[in-house]
Amino acid sequence: MNIDFHYGVVYIVARIGGMTACEALTVAHACQYVDDATTHGILRFSGGETFERFATAHKLFDYSNTENDQNTLVWTPFHFLPAGEGETLEDKAVCRADSAVAREVVRRAIRQKGADTALHRLGVTLHAYVDTWAHQGFAGIESRMNRIHQLEAEDCTPENWLAHLTRATRHLIDRVESDVLTAALPVGHGAALYFPDQPWAIWNYVDGRGVRIERHNLNEFVQAAEMACRVVRAYVAGRADFEFQPGMPDDVKEVLTELLASNRDLDDNKRLRTICDAVKAGAIPGLRESVPDYVAKGLGSWKCKATGLQSDDDGVDRPPWSEAFERSDYRRFHDAVKEHRFVTTQEILPAHGLRIA
Template identity: 50%
Template sequence: MNNDFHYGVIYILARLAQYDRESATTIAHACQYVDDSTVTGVLDFAGGESFDRFASAHAMYDYLNWVSDSAKRVWAPFHFLPACEGQTFDEKCVCRPNSRTAREMVKETIRQNHAENGLHRLGVTLHVYVDTWAHQKFSGTISANNIVNELRSEHHEPTDLLGQLRKWVGVVEDATENAVAGLITRLGHGAALHLPDLPWAKWRYVNGHEQAIQRDNLPDFMTAADMAFRAIKGFQSGQEDFENLAGLTADAKTSLENLLRDSRSEDSDERLRHLMEEVAKGSIHGLREEVPEYVAKGEGSWKFEATGIDSAETDGLTKPVWQPKFEHSDYRKFHDAVKQHRAYVMGTLLPSHGVRLA
């Protein structure tokens, strides 16, 4: 899923769940920032203070990350949560919608609903949770499940993977290009490109196990939205059995489904802008207001407000001055939520179901 869902739809769901605008923005921002937090390592301050960060995503153009053995430590806990079903390690690492592990992850987050960064933790969890629908049948580890052959869509011609790679990473030597392409086709949904993230897409492919896979995204996205709404309500009330709470109203479902189906741009930023415009017009039943802008990087971003760093490229070039406001910042709270989420998923949740990835 892209920012139109991770930020726009999650904001809508939080507001429909009666969270105030500030809280809804925090939840939605944290949910989307999982895709935009690509800088890892220690942030050193000028006075000697330091803060440890763990990237929750890799930039698509940074193809070296695809071949790193540590990639699974990002993709599995944040984007392709293993369902831990099956007999072999490979089978257990496949991501499946609303899996047992996904529901346990949500319940653990609900138990943390009084933490100072609880809303940030909820946003991180919701990102992973809804992605179990979008990224189903793929894996965050190198796997034949991620091979995509005979890719077809109602809206696209057969896709040229190497052509797309050239757009992402630039022109590189043929041998390197082919090697990278071979690895990308076995990690995550790289070989399916952006089709898993388009709300309206209907597509099909044959995976590396010669299994024919049919996908219709819109019903899956709507189920993800409904279950995310229940998770938000569960977090709000402290009820761990969130699956049994009431979902979206029929009117809210219909209006949201119409919006996701009819906004057909392949540019996720355009889809998010359209969604924001429609919310301002009152197109979502029960909600009519301006949606706050999402700023990923630069002035106005969580990172800039906390540190003064204006981009990933300048991170580390000049050490920022630590100030007490850093401890209360969304940036610090988000990164602590990322570390807490990763520690639970990789150190407790997955090993308890027979999968050890870190």
């Protein structure tokens, strides 16, 4: 999923689920920041203090990263949460929508309500959780399940198809052998291009087992939003049985479904703007307000507010440490990331027979 869902839709369901605007903003920002936190390593302060950070994404669209240790620590816990189903490690590493593993990860985050990093941890967790719908069938490690053959998509214009690095016909694109892409992009859904992350896409492909997989993203994305709303309601109520909480009201679900279906700009930031405009105009029943702009990097970003640094490359500049840093969203986010990673890779996955980090 892209910023239109991770920031825009998550903000909507957080508000509909009972959070204040401030709380919803923190959760939505943390949810999207998982895709933008590409700086890792030790942040060194001028007084000698240090703070460890962990990148939750590779820079740009780097599904081709084949350093397996990095794959397991970045793609696996944050973007392709393993379902732990099957007999082999390869089978267990495959991401499945709303899996038992994913639900346990969510419950563990809900139980942290009241902690210093609780809202940020919930945002990080929601990123991994809703991605299980978009990224189902793929794995965050090198796997035959990431192989794509005969990729097809409906209602794809020639301009759109060129943007996806291949070609199209008027209504149904010609079958495209993507062996080259599969070889170049062995991790995650790289060989499937951007189709898994587009809310409206109807597409299919033959996977590494020779099975044709049919995908209708709209229904899956709406279900992801529905379950995310239940998670928020459970968090607000202080209970972990989120799957039994009410989701979105029918009128909200209807409007959101139409918005996701019709908002088809290939630029996900433009899609986000459309969603924010809808919220501001009161198109979402029960919600009429301005959604603050999301700033990933540079001036106005969480990192800049916490440290004064505007560049990803902070190996030379050493900001002064302050109590304000300890209270910052930037510090809380990175600590939430470390908590999420540890619980997922060291506790939950091993309990489901999967040790990958």
